[in-house]
Amino acid sequence: MKITKEEVAQVARLARLELRPEEVARITSQLDAILGYVAKLDELDTQGVATTTHSRDIANAFRDDEVSQSLDHDRALTNAPLQKGEYFVVPRIIT
Amino acid sequence: MEFETVIGLEIHAQMKTRSKIFCGCSTEFGAPPNTQVCPVCLGMPGVLPVLNRQVVENGIKFALATSSSINRENRFARKNYFYPDLPKGYQISQFELPIAEHGAVDIEVDGAVKTVGITRAHMEEDAGKLVHDDREPVSYVDLNRTGTPLLEIVSEPDLRSPEEAVAYLKKIHAIVRYLDISDGNMQEGSFRCDANISLRPVGAEELGIRTELKNMNSFRNVQLALEFEVRRQRDILLDGGEVVQETLLWDPDRGCTESMRGKEEAHDYRYFPDPDLVPVVIDDAWIERVRGELPELPDARRKRFVADYELPEYDAGILTSSRELADYFEAACMLYPNPKKLSNWIGTEMLRDYGPETIAACPVTPHNLARLLNMIEEGTISGKIAKTVFGEMLATGADPDAIVKEKDLAQVSDEGELLNAVREIIAANPEQVRQFREGKTKVMGFFVGQLMKQTKGQANPQLANKLFQQELG
Numbered sequence: 081m082k083i084t085k086e087e088v089a090q091v092a093r094l095a096r097l098e099l100r101p102e103e104v105a106r107i108t109s110q111l112d113a114i115l116g117y118v119a120k121l122d123e124l125d126t127q128g129v130a131t132t133t134h135s136r137d138i139a140n141a142f143r144d145d146e147v148s149q150s151l152d153h154d155r156a157l158t159n160a161p162l163q164k165g166e167y168f169v170v171p172r173i174i175t
Numbered sequence: 176m177e178f179e180t181v182i183g184l185e186i187h188a189q190m191k192t193r194s195k196i197f198c199g200c201s202t203e204f205g206a207p208p209n210t211q212v213c214p215v216c217l218g219m220p221g222v223l224p225v226l227n228r229q230v231v232e233n234g235i236k237f238a239l240a241t242s243s244s245i246n247r248e249n250r251f252a253r254k255n256y257f258y259p260d261l262p263k264g265y266q267i268s269q270f271e272l273p274i275a276e277h278g279a280v281d282i283e284v285d286g287a288v289k290t291v292g293i294t295r296a297h298m299e300e301d302a303g304k305l306v307h308d309d310r311e312p313v314s315y316v317d318l319n320r321t322g323t324p325l326l327e328i329v330s331e332p333d334l335r336s337p338e339e340a341v342a343y344l345k346k347i348h349a350i351v352r353y354l355d356i357s358d359g360n361m362q363e364g365s366f367r368c369d370a371n372i373s374l375r376p377v378g379a380e381e382l383g384i385r386t387e388l389k390n391m392n393s394f395r396n397v398q399l400a401l402e403f404e405v406r407r408q409r410d411i412l413l414d415g416g417e418v419v420q421e422t423l424l425w426d427p428d429r430g431c432t433e434s435m436r437g438k439e440e441a442h443d444y445r446y447f448p449d450p451d452l453v454p455v456v457i458d459d460a461w462i463e464r465v466r467g468e469l470p471e472l473p474d475a476r477r478k479r480f481v482a483d484y485e486l487p488e489y490d491a492g493i494l495t496s497s498r499e500l501a502d503y504f505e506a507a508c509m510l511y512p513n514p515k516k517l518s519n520w521i522g523t524e525m526l527r528d529y530g531p532e533t534i535a536a537c538p539v540t541p542h543n544l545a546r547l548l549n550m551i552e553e554g555t556i557s558g559k560i561a562k563t564v565f566g567e568m569l570a571t572g573a574d575p576d577a578i579v580k581e582k583d584l585a586q587v588s589d590e591g592e593l594l595n596a597v598r599e600i601i602a603a604n605p606e607q608v609r610q611f612r613e614g615k616t617k618v619m620g621f622f623v624g625q626l627m628k629q630t631k632g633q634a635n636p637q638l639a640n641k642l643f644q645q646e647l648g
Contacts, residue, residue: 094443096257133250133448139456145192145229148199148213156212156318166208167315170259172307 082115083108178374178412180405181382182340183332186347187325188357189301189365190233196300196324197224197267197452204363208317216300216322218263224451226251230324231455233356234274234298235465237326240350240472241293243278245462249455251298252446259316260303268327270446273297274457280350281474282342283492291343292331301325326357332371332382337401341394344368345496349473352532353498359532361392368397373418374408383408384418388432390425400425404432476501484514494518497531503541510545513552520548524565538572539565547575559632560584588635590642593626596634597642600625611647619643 088108092099099107150156153166162169195202198215215222231249238245252270278293303318328347334340348366351357359366373385388404391397403425408418423432471479473495480491480501495501504521508514525544529537547564550556556564556579567578579585587593600622601608611618622643626634 090443094255094445134450134453136453139248139454141225141453142228142231143194143199143225145194145227146199147194147201150200150211151213151217153207153210156209156217162313164315166210167306167317168209168259169313170305170316172312172314173259 082112082119176413177377178409179377179379180334180336181332181373181375181385182334182337182401183371184328184330184334184340184344185369185371186328186330186344187301187367187369188328188347188351188359190230190324190326191355191357192227192229192233192324194227195322196227196230196298197322200319200322202323204365206319208315208319211319212321216262217318224267224449226452226455227324230298231274231457232465233324233354234296234326235457235462236354236356236469237296237328237351238275238278239462239466239469240354241275241278241280241296243275243293243296245275245457246272247457248272249274249298249457251449251452253449254299254444254446256442256444258302259314260305260318260321262303262318262321266300266302267449267452268299268446269297280343280346282339282346284336284338284342289333289339291333291339291346294329294331296326296328299325299327326351337398337405340370340401341398344397345394346473349496349498353470353472355470355498361394364392367392370397370401372401372404372408374405374412383412384420386418386420386432387422388425389422392427396425396427399427399430400432403430407432470498480504484508484518486514486518490515490518490522493522493526493531497534499535500531503534506541507545510542511548513548517545517548520544524562528569537569539568540572543568543574550575550579554586554588554635555579556584556586557632557636560586584633586635587630587633588638590638593630593634593638593642594646596626596629597622597639597646600629601643601646608647622647 085104085108088104088111089099092104157163157166157168160168189202190196192202194200195216198213200211200213200216203211215224235245237243249269250272251267253265254268254270255265257264273295275296276294278296279290280293281288281290283289301320301323303316303321306315306317308314330343334343348359351366352359357366361367368391370388370391371385372388373383375381375383386404386408388400391400404423411418419434422435424435425431426433477488477491477495480486480495481488484491486494493500494504500521504517507517507521511517521544525534525537525539547561547568550564551558551561560579564575564578564584567573567582568575571578604622604625607618607621611622619640623634623636623639626639626643627636
């Protein structure tokens with residue numbers, strides 16, 4: 081097994097996903113198959129090969145420190161499910 | 176049982192850039208909520224963050240100023256967690272390969288110099304701000320601050336008392352301000368500090384269980400919060416209890432720390448390299464160019480003040496505690512070449528109303544302060560009158576010559592003018608004259624005092640002495 085039900089439950093919790101027990105079971109076996117497939121890469125000898133984080137060999141893509149136009153305040157809030165005045169509104173998390 | 180305190184600080188310094196770290200939104204403080212936001216910092220899908228070059232430049236400056244080693248290859252990583260002030264669901268930060276590692280600064284507490292290690296300093300983005308509603312169970316989110324560049328500076332657990340922690344914090348504060356990479360405003364939250372603190376029996380190797388303190392928004396609150404926490408942990412340990420590892424909020428109004436119990440869960444940030452941001456490669460040429468642009472730093476400037484101006488360490492320490500104050504002193508000293516007297520005047524008169532960082536806002540220019548002190552030297556005014564003139568300069572920003580002229584405060588150094596008054600005083604006080612002639616020379620103070628009273632303090636004291644000697648002799 082590449083992944084346990086407990087690990088799936090933990091990852092779901094971190095991603096704020098609510099899974100029913102049968103979903104946990106199904107997803108565990110699906111993820112297990114995926115991870116098993118990817119694990120094929122472990123057969124390669126990668127000793128002495130630096131970790132690849134980016135597929136293209138470029139570095140130093142910068143912008144100058146200049147201010148550009150921000151979004152209109154109304155447009156910034158357009159997609160918010162809840163808003164009040166100038167603010168986004170969210171359920172309170174500190175009591 | 177005796178305990179040893181062990182403290183490490185995490186400082187978040189907002190960098191002084193015009194635009195945010197990954198987009199062109201302004202970083203200006205105090206704009207109406209959600210007016211300095213764009214698809215990038217709002218975390219809209221499909222946007223591409225592009226790194227502000229100035230942020231890297233500032234990181235290099237800090238690394239050089241703290242003798243840190245600079246990682247030639249830098250990467251950004253995603254730190255994943257959910258919080259309403261973080262629109263993307265992750266913060267772009269650095270995990271492996273931060274810009275600076277293994278640095279150090281010297282601090283001084285009670286005359287002893289100590290080197291404090293800097294574990295690392297890395298570049299990251301700030302989060303937004305939450306305003307909690309008083310009645311409704313909702314919070315309001317302002318994302319203007321989201322994406323403001325931060326330098327997170329992590330110290331080694333080298334600090335052994337609240338005093339050392341504050342001295343270290345002040346040193347880092349002075350360095351970032353000298354470098355002009357952060358404005359260091361603790362009230363506005365552009366310079367923030369969290370502390371990890373634990374106690375262990377003196378002589379023990381193993382660290383005790385630590386707590387993390389947050390919400391200390393002034394040097395004084397850092398000191399008070401750490402002192403409180405030392406006492407709290409010591410009481411628990413002396414009672415045979417165990418400190419709970421947790422995050423505590425400092426409550427400045429009640430003067431105690433408060434548990435955030437239950438508001439936190441074990442963190443699992445699942446850092447991974449951000450695929451949107453390509454690596455940053457810093458070469459020698461870049462480092463050397465930045466090194467060439469570094470200003471004189473607080474420690475070097477303090478040493479130079481002691482050597483060049485022959486000031487005591489204490490004076491030099493105060494005068495170089497901010498770049499603005501040191502600049503002020505040097506500008507005035509060019510025109511009034513008595514450094515110690517100048518330092519005394521700044522210390523006793525100016526720093527009563529202005530702090531080392533707000534000195535630039537003082538209406539008394541270095542030029543006018545130097546002029547005032549020169550007027551004392553020249554005998555135009557007495558030291559006492561100078562304080563009156565200085566009060567007027569502070570209030571109006573006027574130059575001292577104009578004030579002295581307008582209020583007719585110039586010292587009377589004209590013999591003829593004073594002689595009449597001296598004779599009158601002698602005639603009116605035969606008893607004191609008798610005492611003086613019998614050898615009670617202390618009575619001279621009385622005579623000069625009378626003259627000062629008559630001339631509203633404007634008589635030249637040397638001349639007054641001379642005239643009384645002459646008339647009584």
